[in-house]
Each structure stands twice: as C-alpha cells, then as structure tokens.
Amino acid sequence: MSAVWDYLFGSPAFLIFGTYTLMMIVGLGILLHLQLGVTGIGNFGVAGFWGAGLYTFGIMQVTYDVGFWLALLAATAAGGVLGLITGWVIADLDDDGVLAATLAVATIVLLAIESEKDITGGRVGLGTIDFPFDIGDRTDLAWLAILFGVTGVLLWYARRVHRSPYGRLLIATGTNEPLARSLRKPVKRTKVGVMALTSAGMGALGGLYGPIVHFLFPTQLTVAITVSVITALVLGGQQRPLGAFVGAVLTVGLFDIAIKLYVPLPKDLLEHAFPVTKQIIFGALLIFVLLFRPLGILGGMRRERHVKGLSRV
Amino acid sequence: MSEGNGSTPGGRATIRISGLTKSFGDQTVVNIDKLVLGAKPVEGLIGPNGAGKTTLMRLIMRSTHADTGAVVLEDGSSEVMLSKLAPHRIASLGVVKTNQVTQDFAGLTIWDSLLLAAAQRRDERPHRIYRERHVVETYGEEIQGYLDVFEFSEPGGFAHSAGEKKLLDLIRCLLLEPKILLLDEPTAGLSEEVTTQVIKMLRTKVAEGMSVIIVEHDLDVIWGFSDIVHFMAEGDVILEGDPDYIRAHSTVVEKYLGSGHV
Numbered sequence: 001m002s003a004v005w006d007y008l009f010g011s012p013a014f015l016i017f018g019t020y021t022l023m024m025i026v027g028l029g030i031l032l033h034l035q036l037g038v039t040g041i042g043n044f045g046v047a048g049f050w051g052a053g054l055y056t057f058g059i060m061q062v063t064y065d066v067g068f069w070l071a072l073l074a075a076t077a078a079g080g081v082l083g084l085i086t087g088w089v090i091a092d093l094d095d096d097g098v099l100a101a102t103l104a105v106a107t108i109v110l111l112a113i114e115s116e117k118d119i120t121g122g123r124v125g126l127g128t129i130d131f132p133f134d135i136g137d138r139t140d141l142a143w144l145a146i147l148f149g150v151t152g153v154l155l156w157y158a159r160r161v162h163r164s165p166y167g168r169l170l171i172a173t174g175t176n177e178p179l180a181r182s183l184r185k186p187v188k189r190t191k192v193g194v195m196a197l198t199s200a201g202m203g204a205l206g207g208l209y210g211p212i213v214h215f216l217f218p219t220q221l222t223v224a225i226t227v228s229v230i231t232a233l234v235l236g237g238q239q240r241p242l243g244a245f246v247g248a249v250l251t252v253g254l255f256d257i258a259i260k261l262y263v264p265l266p267k268d269l270l271e272h273a274f275p276v277t278k279q280i281i282f283g284a285l286l287i288f289v290l291l292f293r294p295l296g297i298l299g300g301m302r303r304e305r306h307v308k309g310l311s312r313v
Numbered sequence: 314m315s316e317g318n319g320s321t322p323g324g325r326a327t328i329r330i331s332g333l334t335k336s337f338g339d340q341t342v343v344n345i346d347k348l349v350l351g352a353k354p355v356e357g358l359i360g361p362n363g364a365g366k367t368t369l370m371r372l373i374m375r376s377t378h379a380d381t382g383a384v385v386l387e388d389g390s391s392e393v394m395l396s397k398l399a400p401h402r403i404a405s406l407g408v409v410k411t412n413q414v415t416q417d418f419a420g421l422t423i424w425d426s427l428l429l430a431a432a433q434r435r436d437e438r439p440h441r442i443y444r445e446r447h448v449v450e451t452y453g454e455e456i457q458g459y460l461d462v463f464e465f466s467e468p469g470g471f472a473h474s475a476g477e478k479k480l481l482d483l484i485r486c487l488l489l490e491p492k493i494l495l496l497d498e499p500t501a502g503l504s505e506e507v508t509t510q511v512i513k514m515l516r517t518k519v520a521e522g523m524s525v526i527i528v529e530h531d532l533d534v535i536w537g538f539s540d541i542v543h544f545m546a547e548g549d550v551i552l553e554g555d556p557d558y559i560r561a562h563s564t565v566v567e568k569y570l571g572s573g574h575v
Contacts, residue, residue, distance in 0.1 A: 160442035168421065168429045169437040175419045178376060179412070183430050183485060184404035185437075197439055239420075300420075307424045307469050310449050 016140045018257035020212050023147040025252050027205045028225075029233045029244020030154045031198040034161065037238035039194050040174030041090070044099045046202060046229050048106030049086075051221035053079040053203025055113055057210045058126045063119065068132035072207045079203015080196050082109070087195030091188040106226065114218045127215030147208060154201065158241035163306060170194060171301070224279070228252060231282045235289050237298030246297055251282060325524050326388040326407065326492040327351040328373060328395070333382030335368055335548075342368045344548040345382070351493045351524040355515075357539035357556070358528045361569050364545040366528045367413050370495045374410045375400050388492065407492030411499055413528075415478045422471050423481060427456045430485035452488070459484045462510060476502045483511065487518060494518075496527040500534060512538055536560060544569070 028046055035041040043049075053075035060071035086105050090098045113120045120126055131139050161167040172180040173190045181187050213220065228251065229244075236247025255278045260270065289296060328350040335343040343365040350356060350373075358366050371377040373384050373395065384396040386406055395403050418426055431452035436444045460468050463480050472478045479502055486494060496515075500508040512534065519525055529535050535542060535556065542559040544552040546568050552559060559565055 157442065161439075163445055164442045165428070165432045165436040165444050165448050166439055166441060168425055168432070171420045171425075172418050172429050175421070176416060178400075179416045179418065181400040182374065182376070182404055182410060182412075184401045184489065185429075186399075186401050186434075188399075193439065303420065303422045303425055304470050307422045310424065310445075310453070 013140070014261060015257065016144055017212070018252075018260070019144055020147060020209075021256055022248055022252045023144070023151050024205060024209055025228050025232050025248040026245050027147075027151045027154050028202055028229045029236070029248060030151070030158050030241060031201045031205075032229055032233050033238060033241060033244055034158055034170070034194060034198050037233065037240070037243065038161070038167065038174060039170045039191065040095075041087075041191060041195065042095055042099045043102045043195075044226060044230070045086070045102035045104070045106030045109075047221045047223060047225040048102070048109040049079045049082055049199040049202040050206040050209075050225060051106070051109050051113065052082050053206025054209055054220070055109075055120055055126070055206075055216060056203070057207035058129055058216045059119055061129050061210065062126055072204060075207030075210075076200045076204040079206065080200030082203070083199020084192060084196040086199070087192035090195075091191045103223075106221070106223070110218055110221050113221065120218075121216070123218060125215050125217045129210040129214050129216070131211045143211065150205070150208065155241055155245070162241065162301070227279070227282060231286055233296075234286055235296055237296030237300075239295060239301045240298040243296055243298050250297075251285070255281075325351055325354070325522070326386060327524075328408065328493060328526075329385045329387055330373075331383050331385075333369075333372060333384065334380045335365075335372055335377065336380055341548050343372060343379075345369070345550060348543070348550050350526050350543075353524075353540035354519045355525045355527065355539050355541075357535040357542040358526060358545060359532070359535055359542060359559075359565075359569065360545035365548040366545050367497055369545070370410055370497055370526075370528065372396075373408065373495065374403055376410075386493075404489060407490070408495070409486045409489050409491035409493070410495035411482050411486050411497055413497035413501075415475050415502075416482060417472060417478045423460075423465055423468055423477075424456065426472075426481055427459070427484060427488060428452060430488040431456065455488065456484075459487070462514060463507070476504070476507065479503060480507070480511075487514070491523060493524045493526065496525060496529070498529055499527065500529065500531055508534065532560075 028050060032043060032046060035043045056078035057071045057075035060066040060074045061068070066074070082105065086102060090101045093101060114122055116122070117124070131143055133139065133142070135142055161170070169180075169185060169190055172183075172185060173187050177187045210216065232247030232251050233244045234247065235250060236245065237243030259265070260274075265274065330345055330348040330350070333343055333345045333348075334341065342363075358369070360366055368377060372379050375396065375398065379396060382396070383394060386393045386395050386408060388407075393406060395406070395408065398406075418429070421429065428448055432448050435441075436448050438444075463484065465477055465480070466473060472481045479499070483496075483499055500511055503511065508531070515525060515538070527535070527538065539556055541553060542556050543550045544559055544562075544565050552562060552564055554562070
C-alpha cells in the first residue's frame with residue numbers, strides 16, 4: 001500500500017503544480033465555452049485576458065503592496081475592462097475578424113508587459129508573490145482546494161446559464177444574429193456583456209495563478225496557454241460545460257501529469273523533445289477532432305433534454 | 314400615386330414613409346416619395362417580382378439601410394424615427410417582421426425558440442440564472458396555446474421542415490405582441506389547411522388591435538384578407554385601393570395579373 005502511495009504521490013509538489021495547471025486550463029476552458037461554444041465568439045486571445053489579470057495582480061501586490069483581495073479585485077477588473085473593450089471592437093466583425101482581433105489583443109498585452117519594464121519588470125520578471133496565508137506544508141494543498149472550489153463555481157454557473165433565459169439569449173446570438181435582433185434582442189450589448197463577464201473571470205483566474213508561480217515572466221503568457229485551452233475545449237466538447245474538463249484531463253492531465261510523473265522518460269527527452277512533441281500531438285488531435293467529431297467527445301448541447309425538463313424547472 | 318382609399322391614420326399605429334430610396338449598384342430598387350402603412354387593420358402589398366416589396370419591408374426594419382429618406386412610426390401622439398434606430402429597438406417599439414426566407418436558430422428547440430421570443434430583457438440578465446421557472450410560468454400557457462393550434466411533428470424537439478420553420482417564425486413574432494406585423498410571404502410552403510389556420514389566427518390578432526402589412530404571392534389570401542392593397546412596381550407604390558378596385562384596375566392587370574386573371 002505504501003509502495004502504491006509512493007508511486008502515485010511520490011512527488012507531491014510536482015503533482016500539485018500539475019493539478020494547478022489542470023485546474024487553470026479547466027477554468028479558462030469553461031469561460032471560453034461560454035464565449036465560443038455558446039455565444040459563438042472565437043476568442044484566440046485567452047492568454048491576454050488571463051495575463052492581464054495575472055500581471056495586474058502581481059503589480060498590485062509587488063509594486064504597490066496592496067492586499068490580496070484588493071489585488072484580486074483589480075485583476076478581475078483588468079480582465080473585465082479588457083474584455084469590455086475587446087467585445088465592443090469585435091461585436092460587428094465576422095468570425096475571422098474576431099479570431100484575428102482577439103489574437104491581437106493577447107499580443108498587445110504581451111508586448112506591453114515586455115516593454116513597460118518599470119512597472120512589469122519586463123523580461124527580468126516581477127516577484128515575489130506569496131500565498132495570502134501560510135499554513136506550512138499544507139499551504140499548496142489548501143490553494144489547490146481553493147482552485148478546485150473556484151473551478152467548481154465556474155462549472156456550476158456555466159451549467160445554470162444553459163438552463164436560463166440568459167443562456168438561450170447567448171445561443172440565439174451565437175447562431176443567428178439578424179434573427180435575434182428581429183426579436184428585439186440587443187445582440188451587440190449581449191456580446192460585449194458576455195466578453196466582459198467571462199474575461200473578468202479569466203482575469204481572476206490569472207490573479208489566482210500569481211501565488212502559484214511566485215515570479216511572473218512574459219513567457220508565461222505565450223499562445224501556448226490559449227492553444228492548450230482551445231485544444232481541451234474542442235476535444236472535450238465546446239458546447240458542453242463539462243467539455244473543458246474532459247478535454248483538459250485527456251490533454252494536460254495525460255501529458256503534463258500522468259506521463260511526466262509515471263512514465264520513466266529520460267530527463268533530456270522530458271525537458272527538450274517532450275514539450276515540442278506535446279504541441280505537435282495537440283495540433284494533430286485538434287485536426288482529427290475537427291474532421292471526425294467536430295462537436296468533441298461529449299457532442300452538442302442537449303436542448304431537447306432541457307425542454308423535457310421544463311415542467312420541473 | 315394614390316387612388317381609391319387613402320390612408321388616414323386613426324387609432325392604430327402607422328408607419329409614415331417619405332423620400333425613401335434604395336439602390337443596388339445602378340438599379341434603384343425602392344423609390345417612394347410618400348406612403349403611409351398601417352392605417353387600415355390589414356394592408357396588402359403586391360407587385361411583380363423585383364418591385365421592391367421585400368426591400369421596402371427590410372428598409373422599415375433597418376435590416377437594410379436606406380440611401381435616403383425617413384421612416385417614422387406614429388403611435389398616438391408620439392413619433393419615432395425608425396430609420397435612425399437599431400433593428401432590435403424597432404422590434405421593441407412593436408414593429409415586427411416575419412422572414413421571407415426561412416430563418417431559425419440552429420441550436421434551439423421549438424420551445425426554446427418561443428420562450429426566447431417571449432422573454433423580456435429583465436429575464437435575460439447574466440445574474441438571473443434561476444429565472445427559467447418564471448419565464449415558463451409566465452409564457453408557457455400562451456406558447457402551448459399556439460402549439461395546440463399549429464401542429465409540429467415534434468413540439469419538444471427541433472423544427473424540421475421549411476413549413477414548420479415558417480410557422481415557428483410567425484409564432485415568435487406573435488409572441489412579441491406587435492402593434493404592426495409585417496408579413497413577408499407568410500403562407501409560402503404551407504398547406505391550404507395550415508394557411509387557413511394562419512389567416513384565422515391573424516384575424517383574431519387584428520381584432521385585438523394588431524395591424525398587418527402583408528406581402529403574399531397567393532393573391533386569394535390578399536383579396537380575402539386585406540382591407541386595402543398597395544400595388545408596387547419598379548420600386549414605387551403606384552396604386553392603392555380596396556381589393557376589388559385593385560384587382561380590376563387595368564394597370565395591375567397589365568403589369569402583374571395578366572388579362573385572364575380578373
């Protein structure tokens with residue numbers, strides 16, 4: 001029994017960090033699900049909204065010595081304001097325009113962080129950021145529990161949105177804007193609103209990631225984060241609240257936790273070839289899913305089920 | 314331009330159009346100096362293909378933007394310039410249009426689609442995630458009433474045929490409780506029996522105060538349903554009058570009906 005325990009949890013710090021990443025991808029995936037899977041907004045700049053929150057949190061804590069809650073609030077607001085502005089810009093663009101514009105937003109955030117060295121530390125980095133509490137060896141685990149809780153709340157909210165008139169409005173906006181407008185639905189306001197709300201969530205997740213890494217670098221905000229989130233969501237099922245979870249377990253869970261922890265790969269291979277191979281596999285997986293199961297493992301929404309349950313709502 | 318019955322706004326909301334033009338390239342599709350719609354309970358809009366009927370409706374709803382001119386909604390003592398409003402604001406003011414080409418929401422079932430139409434802005438806020446019960450309780454009976462009248466093969470699922478989608482489009486619009494309903498070929502693709510049901514339903518709504526402006530190629534519907542008919546040709550309304558006057562008019566016979574139709 002002890003051997004099994006050691007095998008599974010022999011590297012608790014690595015396991016915990018891997019699970020942090022997993023939870024972060026799931027949380028971002030749930031928010032992207034509301035944008036892309038429900039409202040049809042293809043956000044290719046997830047890293048930018050998340051990074052805006054992460055760096056705002058770091059700057060507030062390190063540079064201005066602001067307390068945790070205020071810094072987290074600022075991180076949420078930073079993501080929300082960026083989402084609001086982006087939503088307003090992309091509301092009238094077509095799908096290709098939205099992808100390009102959101103990618104541009106992420107690039108602008110990254111370049112701003114790299115160039116504004118006085119505030120962000122540039123490529124030298126910004127730190128250190130500590131957990132808001134210290135309970136010794138169990139601090140990491142407690143923070144993981146908090147991340148589980150936050151992800152759980154996001155999942156609960158996404159599931160409730162599907163069963164609400166608001167969710168119906170988002171689906172209508174995502175599938176037929178002119179028809180939604182003709183039914184007196186304010187399509188532009190709806191898109192701006194959902195972008196602001198979900199980007200605020202991404203900013204908050206960024207803030208919560210700060211204490212995990214302690215030190216912030218621009219390299220943490222590359223497009224790899226966005227690709228991981230999109231891969232997880234598309235693989236799991238972009239139209240289903242649980243899609244991001246299923247996809248993240250099969251990608252981040254498998255590659256960043258299971259293989260790294262339990263498959264005895266040579267260190268050199270693990271450090272150099274593995275990350276590149278992982279990205280290649282992610283890309284191939286995306287193409288495979290889009291070709292053969294476009295709605296992902298979990299498939300499309302189950303609106304008939306919801307309608308059958310209306311009498312019990 | 315105007316012959317026969319002139320339109321005199323009474324208690325009903327009316328749409329006043331002035332100097333409205335729309336061109337696509339070199340071709341002028343709509344060119345109307347003055348026109349009032351909605352003064353009578355049911356007004357037919359007929360004319361040959363390419364006369365500009367659908368474009369006129371789209372200009373009123375601002376799903377297409379006019380080159381020049383104004384569209385004003387007169388409702389009692391208030392006047393609102395529709396040609397400056399967004400489409401969803403126009404619908405909020407009670408001017409609603411069905412679609413000539415079948416339109417639907419790919420991800421929404423029939424019930425979803427109807428609840429969406431019925432729900433108010435206050436029900437659709439991001440924080441009101443427990444509002445479904447209220448919406449179902451408030452509008453469920455009305456929706457069920459429509460579904461009892463119009464038969465769908467799978468009321469709990471999705472609309473399948475073009476006819477079902479056409480009906481769904483009409484019911485969605487009726488759930489908005491419009492003051493003026495613009496119907497663009499509402500019975501196209503529907504059986505005779507369903508067409509009769511649709512007209513019966515519309516008559517009930519008209520009796521309750523709704524005005525109808527209808528574009529329809531089934532002229533039996535126009536002659537039997539309309540109080541006044543506007544005849545359009547080459548982008549302008551060139552003739553107005555009661556159905557008997559219009560169907561016997563030489564211009565209409567020559568440009569549209571053909572001599573064997575009267």
